Amino acid sequence: MSAVTTAEALAPNHLADLRASGLSDETIAAAGFRSLSAGGVQAVVGMDAGPGLAIPYAGCTDSDGSPYVRVRLDKPFRTKDGHSARYLTRTGETPRLYVPPDALMAADWRTDTTVGLHLVEGEKKALAMAQAGYPALAVAGVWAWMTNSRPLPDLDEIAWQGREVVVVGDSDLRNNAQGANGLRRLCGALISRKAHAKLVFLPADGVAKVGADDFLVRHGTEAFAKVLATAAAPHASLPVLEYQEEPELTEPARTPTPALQVVELRDFLADETPLPAPVIENIGLAGSLTLLFGPPESGKSWLGAEAARCVTSGRPFLGRFACTKGPAVLVEQESAPSLLRARLAELEAGDPRAEDAAPLMLLPLQDLWLDTPEAQATFRDVAVNIAPRLIVVDTAISVAGATDFLSAGQVRTWLRYFRQLASDLGALIILIAHSPKWVSKDPQLAAVYGSVDFGASADFALAAVALGGGQNFRLCCVKNRWGTDRPDLTFAIGPGPAGGLVLSAASSSAGVRRIILDTLDAVDSEEWTQGAELSRLVTEAGFSERTFRKEALRLIMDGEIERDGDPADKRVHIFRRVPESGAESGAKSGAKVCSGAGP
Numbered sequence: 001m002s003a004v005t006t007a008e009a010l011a012p013n014h015l016a017d018l019r020a021s022g023l024s025d026e027t028i029a030a031a032g033f034r035s036l037s038a039g040g041v042q043a044v045v046g047m048d049a050g051p052g053l054a055i056p057y058a059g060c061t062d063s064d065g066s067p068y069v070r071v072r073l074d075k076p077f078r079t080k081d082g083h084s085a086r087y088l089t090r091t092g093e094t095p096r097l098y099v100p101p102d103a104l105m106a107a108d109w110r111t112d113t114t115v116g117l118h119l120v121e122g123e124k125k126a127l128a129m130a131q132a133g134y135p136a137l138a139v140a141g142v143w144a145w146m147t148n149s150r151p152l153p154d155l156d157e158i159a160w161q162g163r164e165v166v167v168v169g170d171s172d173l174r175n176n177a178q179g180a181n182g183l184r185r186l187c188g189a190l191i192s193r194k195a196h197a198k199l200v201f202l203p204a205d206g207v208a209k210v211g212a213d214d215f216l217v218r219h220g221t222e223a224f225a226k227v228l229a230t231a232a233a234p235h236a237s238l239p240v241l242e243y244q245e246e247p248e249l250t251e252p253a254r255t256p257t258p259a260l261q262v263v264e265l266r267d268f269l270a271d272e273t274p275l276p277a278p279v280i281e282n283i284g285l286a287g288s289l290t291l292l293f294g295p296p297e298s299g300k301s302w303l304g305a306e307a308a309r310c311v312t313s314g315r316p317f318l319g320r321f322a323c324t325k326g327p328a329v330l331v332e333q334e335s336a337p338s339l340l341r342a343r344l345a346e347l348e349a350g351d352p353r354a355e356d357a358a359p360l361m362l363l364p365l366q367d368l369w370l371d372t373p374e375a376q377a378t379f380r381d382v383a384v385n386i387a388p389r390l391i392v393v394d395t396a397i398s399v400a401g402a403t404d405f406l407s408a409g410q411v412r413t414w415l416r417y418f419r420q421l422a423s424d425l426g427a428l429i430i431l432i433a434h435s436p437k438w439v440s441k442d443p444q445l446a447a448v449y450g451s452v453d454f455g456a457s458a459d460f461a462l463a464a465v466a467l468g469g470g471q472n473f474r475l476c477c478v479k480n481r482w483g484t485d486r487p488d489l490t491f492a493i494g495p496g497p498a499g500g501l502v503l504s505a506a507s508s509s510a511g512v513r514r515i516i517l518d519t520l521d522a523v524d525s526e527e528w529t530q531g532a533e534l535s536r537l538v539t540e541a542g543f544s545e546r547t548f549r550k551e552a553l554r555l556i557m558d559g560e561i562e563r564d565g566d567p568a569d570k571r572v573h574i575f576r577r578v579p580e581s582g583a584e585s586g587a588k589s590g591a592k593v594c595s596g597a598g599p
Helices: 003-008 011-021 025-031 040-046 123-131 153-157 173-174 177-192 211-230 263-271 300-313 337-350 371-384 408-423 508-521 531-540 545-557 580-589
Strands: 034-036 052-061 067-078 084-088 117-121 135-138 164-169 195-201 278-280 289-294 328-332 360-363 389-394 428-434 460-466 472-480 490-495 501-506 561-564 572-578
Touching: 025 123, 034 040, 040 052, 040 067, 052 177, 117 123, 117 177, 123 135, 123 211, 164 177, 164 211, 164 328, 173 177, 173 195, 177 195, 278 300, 289 300, 289 408, 300 328, 300 337, 300 360, 300 389, 300 428, 300 501, 328 371, 337 501, 371 408, 389 408, 408 428, 408 580, 472 508, 490 508, 508 531, 508 545, 508 561, 531 572, 545 561
Parallel strands: 117 135, 117 164, 164 195, 289 428, 289 460, 328 360, 328 389, 389 428
Antiparallel strands: 034 052, 052 067, 067 084, 460 472, 472 490, 490 501, 561 572
């Protein structure tokens, strides 16, 4: 059967889509694409998701030995958890590395390290590049080169040492911090295998996303080669943006590694050198390292930005913790510059800094990896020039490069750089880190993603969690190397008196009241909520059952909520918001309270 006949055997929409990516009929035939009916898709992936295009992975098999196939659906499929999926594989299967047909790849490319390779996201892009003479491999997504927090085993079957590799990102990743970080980490994984890996993002073409196949179709191989020539190491540049004013620059200075010191006990005890002064009271001292961690959407980035603003202004952090005034550096590698700009603009509008505030310098999203001596020296020079009191890094994993966060040795070595930098500068460094999504909501039990040495190496550790609905959070100190004071408070992100947003602290009682009210506000005003459910939400946020009972009773007496149920059995108590028509009378009469000892 000829290649053209095989290609034309595909459904018209599938054939048109493949040809639109610049694939020849010979390439389409060699790749083995197949059109599948809804029943065919269900037979391959085990889900009734409608018709689609089968993309075989030559030489790869599922766990049961059947051929590994990824399916591109004709229409997006809504999964049980509410997400929309366009590509599906059989549930439970590990992602695989896509390799174009042998006819498009150089002989012995796996072992011959003189053959340069390219990695892209998506099979059609890899085929288009290989067809154009650029040997390419594809991952199924920007983070799909990993499984169980480790690089895919397929990568271990390729000789990387000394090989030239270019990771090619779509144009939209220029403004997608999470996606761009995925490819940066892929580049780092290849560098750790001794490859000469570089990264390039394709230029945008209007508002439409541009992938490698799109670019080749529109601009040809000559223009594509020019783009590839601009590929650079992820840490190649380090521009710093001014937030307020240009700081006075000083000559960079390097502190030599001191000789080992041996001190006799009596002399050591006679040394009355005091502890360094706090940069932020109960949060961190000069020359120390603080870890701020929590799950997604727990207010970490807001806290980091506000800490930098408070230090430059010399005003209390969250209105409670005294700050030593001085310059600050905010290394924001998690959010796109537009999102960072919007966040800072809201904070400035809600609570403007004084005109005499010290400089707040920004390092917005860029190719910043602090995993090599060269990159660390460059960042050190920048920091020395600014002479900051505070450096906030959001997030640690975004600048870790090839550092394996699951390796205790690599984590300790990487953090030693920040500890030395903090000591040399006399600055507090706050590293913002993620918790796994599945950890307990109790901040006392929360864990940092990665090696336990991450938390163990910090002088202070702060856990942040979201409380119920809205913009209410809890900040809890779980480690203080220098004392016994461990702040535990709730804070809210809300509108300021004159607009914008402000971060304000509240007591733990206010946090419990907020959980109760937000939960009851989320249901119909006529519906009742089980007391056991409210108690569960409060205790999951890290507060005690006793505090829940106390605050629930206060809300009842204040006329905010009412309770019903068996007075003799608190397990069957139910609660709801006091209807608006009865709120005023409820406040006067103590609302509806059954006899009994408490909620």
